[in-house]
Amino acid sequence: MVNKDISKLKIDKSDAMQYRRGRRKLLLKITMLVSALIIGFILYRIVFNPVVEVKVSTVSQVYPSQTFTLLNASGYVVAQRKAAVASKITGRLEWLGVEEGSKVKKGQVIAKLEGEDAAAARDQAIANLDNAMFNLDMAKAEMNDATLHYNRQRELLSQGVVPQSELDIAVARYNKANAAVSAAESAINAYKAAVHFARISLRYTFIRAPFDAVVLTKNADVGDIVAPLGAAATARAAVVTIADMDSLLVEADVSESNLQKVKIGQPCEIQLDALPENRFRGMVHMIVPTADRSKASVMVKVKFLDKDDRILPEMSAKVAFLERSVTLEEQKPKTALNSNAIMINNNTRSVFVVNGNRVYKTPLTTGSQIGDLIEVLDGVKSGDKVAVNPPKNLKNGTRIKIKEK
16 A cells, blocks of 8 residues: 555656756847847948958148259268367366367367466476576676776877787677677577476366367366377377357268259258158258269258257268248148048049058148149148058048058
8 A cells, every 4th residue: 555655656746857958049039139140240341330440641841942942861960060179189087178068169178187286387487587597687787897897998099008818808798798698698588488388388288179169079078188189098199079050051862863963152942851750951062173083972051041959960961952941931830631531522632541450531721732742731640540542441449451662
């Protein structure tokens, strides 16, 4: 009886199986829905919002002089008057009053050597001169006495009071005194020359600027031995190197084949790599009458017409040789872009400006033509990127891919 009842006990699994089947169907529906959404999004991006490949150009600052430039060349700024200032004598540097960048005037003392020995030599020469002048005074006094004695003996001899021998002695004394005066005068001239030399030697201990200039480099320090030729291993030949900033020129190499485009006095425009935002007016100063066979070029020296303290020797420069002089208005840079980027519709000009991976249509106000470029008055700024030759399917907000050059 008990076994029969146990056999009737069973677990109803139909509800659990129905729950599992319902859950699988729900997950399948969700998966299909997500897949459909992804596929729909991809189709939308491909069909309705495709990525367009475009060529891009940058809005830049240009100068009007580019439209009448005949030739471009590169070179360096060079000081035509430059000096390595050294001492004429050997000595230890006692004082240095300048450093790199210091401005000096012609004749200004910029350094001093130890000069005690030169000062002592000068004092000795002055003392010798004073002694020689005292000796001259004594010789002149003796000369006066000898002259008086000679005159007396000659008068007495004419009266027959003294013999001829006394007059001979007086004549000898007179000649000796006269010679002593001449010797003393010669000694004075010699000692004057010695004093002058001693003063010059002392003056050589002061190192002066030979012309108005700016100190470029400092080659010696206080305590260094300075020698005229730097013969000793520890001696310095030059104390400082200076350059006349008013003599700065650009030395540019011009190809022999383009030399006919250059002439003396021709207007130029100079751009320095260190000051890319500036253009300096220039003029051809000299065409060096020799060629460099290794480079097949001729050196042309271009003078700056406008002085600027920022221009320094050895700066790299680019020179544009112009067809005519630049007017005041043409000296100012203008914002310009590629003319192929401009779209015209009902007399309205616009461009597609690149922002990230999309382009946005922007109204544009243009000015004059600058070579292959168009001046921009309003709408975009220098540095903006714009689409060039935009395709017809390019619209506001379209995603783009920049075409490789």
